[in-house]
Every structure is written in C-alpha cells, then in structure tokens.
Amino acid sequence: MNEPASREEKLELGVELLAHLEHEExxxxxxxxxxxxxxxxxxxxxxxxxxxxxxxxxxxxNARLRVQRGGTYVNYxxxxxxxEGSFECRRCGTAIATGHFVRLDAGELGPFGSSCVRKVTGRDSDDGEDGRAGDSVP
Known part of the structure; x- marks a missing residue:
C-alpha cells in the first residue's frame, strides 16, 4: 500500500472514510x-x-456523529x-496472512484483518466483543 504522503492526503482519506460509514450515527x-x-x-x-x-x-x-452520506457506504x-502476504493489521496490530485494503477516491487504506475491515467501515459495530480472533496468522 502507498501511505498517504502528506497531511492533506491523510485529511482527505479520513474525511472520505467518515463519509463511507455503514451506519448514519x-x-x-x-x-x-x-x-x-x-x-x-x-x-x-x-x-x-x-x-x-x-x-x-x-x-x-455532544459525543455523537451523524453521517450525512446519502447512502455512499463501502461496496465490499x-x-x-x-x-495474500505477511501483513500487520493497521487497526489492531495483529499479524495477518490476508490483508484487506479499502479503496477510496482519496487513496487506499489498509491492510486490515477480516473483522477489523468490517469495523473500520462500520459494517460491524463495536459491541464489546473484540472480534479480532481469527485475523491472526497461525
């Protein structure tokens, strides 16, 4: 993955990531x-x-965000x-053999394990369960 090189590129990637969340709140x-x-x-x-x-x-x-995205969630x-390769999940730091990368207009974000990519995009909510087991390389 090519890391965003500048602060502006990271800002654009962060804004676009928020725009593509699965849930509105x-x-x-x-x-x-x-x-x-x-x-x-x-x-x-x-x-x-x-x-x-x-x-x-x-x-x-307050401490809540409401996404005004109009249905532009990440299409898996x-x-x-x-x-496939030897990666470290960008969210949790676990070693993974399969990296999931999210392609956005502002750039590519990843690698993530299978459950972390779902959490990052908002497909799975953080409900107290870690959900990261199974992302690690045996």
Missing amino acids: LALPDAIDRIETVTTSPSLTRDILDAAEKRGVIERE ESQVVRR
Whole structure:
C-alpha cells in the first residue's frame, strides 16, 4: 500500500472514510477509532472531524456523529481488495496472512484483518466483543 504522503492526503482519506460509514450515527470514540487507521495525530484527527463537518459529511452533537452520506457506504465487492502476504493489521496490530485494503477516491487504506475491515467501515459495530480472533496468522 502507498501511505498517504502528506497531511492533506491523510485529511482527505479520513474525511472520505467518515463519509463511507455503514451506519448514519456513530459515537465519537468509534469515529476516532476509525480515523486512527489514517492517523494517530490528535491535531490531524481534529482537523479531519472539522473538515468533515464543514463539508457537510457529518454533523456533531455532544459525543455523537451523524453521517450525512446519502447512502455512499463501502461496496465490499468493488472497494475492498484482498491480498495474500505477511501483513500487520493497521487497526489492531495483529499479524495477518490476508490483508484487506479499502479503496477510496482519496487513496487506499489498509491492510486490515477480516473483522477489523468490517469495523473500520462500520459494517460491524463495536459491541464489546473484540472480534479480532481469527485475523491472526497461525
């Protein structure tokens, strides 16, 4: 994967990731969990949230986000690519043999394990279960 080279590229990738979430409403900590797959910089995380709000991608109220996406969730058939190899999941850090990469207009994000890619895109919610078992390489 080609890492986003600049702060601006990471900002665009983060905003687009928020625009493609599966569910219309999301707790702020869950949104930050997803943004951390793009950056762990607190200032860039704030900038991503601010830019997404200014562009009408999200609305913020208290500690919740409402995604104003109009149905543009990640299409797993065309936007998630699987590659075999030796990877480390960008979300949880687990060693994985199959990397899942999310293709967005702003760039490619990954690799992720099978359950983490679903959490990052919002396909599976964080409901207290870790869900990462099975992503590790035996």
